[in-house]
Amino acid sequence: MKYEPLLRFLQARSDSSSIRLTFAEINEILGFQLPRSARDHQAWWSNTRLGHSHAAAWLDAGWKTEMLDLDGERVTFVKSQQGVSEEGAAFRRGPANAETVVLNLADLSPAAHKLIHDHARDHGVDTASAVIAILDEIASKRLRAMLDGFAKAFPPSTVDSVDLIREDRDAR
Numbered sequence: 001m002k003y004e005p006l007l008r009f010l011q012a013r014s015d016s017s018s019i020r021l022t023f024a025e026i027n028e029i030l031g032f033q034l035p036r037s038a039r040d041h042q043a044w045w046s047n048t049r050l051g052h053s054h055a056a057a058w059l060d061a062g063w064k065t066e067m068l069d070l071d072g073e074r075v076t077f078v079k080s081q082q083g084v085s086e087e088g089a090a091f092r093r094g095p096a097n098a099e100t101v102v103l104n105l106a107d108l109s110p111a112a113h114k115l116i117h118d119h120a121r122d123h124g125v126d127t128a129s130a131v132i133a134i135l136d137e138i139a140s141k142r143l144r145a146m147l148d149g150f151a152k153a154f155p156p157s158t159v160d161s162v163d164l165i166r167e168d169r170d171a172r
Contacts, residue, residue, distance in 0.1 A: 003057035005030050010061035010077060018066070023073040042068055042117070043110030045075055064106070103131060 001007070009029045013019055027033050038044045038054075047064045049056050058065060058077055067076040105113065105127070120130035 001053065001057065003030065003054045006054075007057040007061045010058055010063045016079075018076055018078040020067075020074060020076045023075075026075075039070065039073060041110075042070060042114060046110060046113060047106035 006029055023034055045065045045068045049059055062080055063077040064080045065075055066078045116130050119134055120127050
């Protein structure tokens, strides 16, 4: 496997739960240069095994990527078995109960990742808060659209409700 040196490097780091590496350090570990897409595209660093043989290296070693800085050419790897990380495998919000949501961010598309990270950065919030805000916004838009649809499908009645009540009362 092309990225096996990175896998072995991470496996050997049993003494820490996270490690921040520069792209230059990763190049040194690998013995070759990272591809241009690693420097240009956040999706290259996603924790998605499908179609990403490089991601299999850190995932197979029990690590996940977190806190990618493309401009500074740095990435943090966190041990996935250390629990739930903010941007890694999943996050939990609130006490564990019937309403607890566990979201595996590695299952999201690169576009969804970008949306969440951009929102978190732009609003100065953590990933969990960004996801909650985005979902609330989507739900509000859908509710407004539904209410607008009802208003068009069922125009306001010209019958006065007071008259309906009187008719009902008088019919008894």
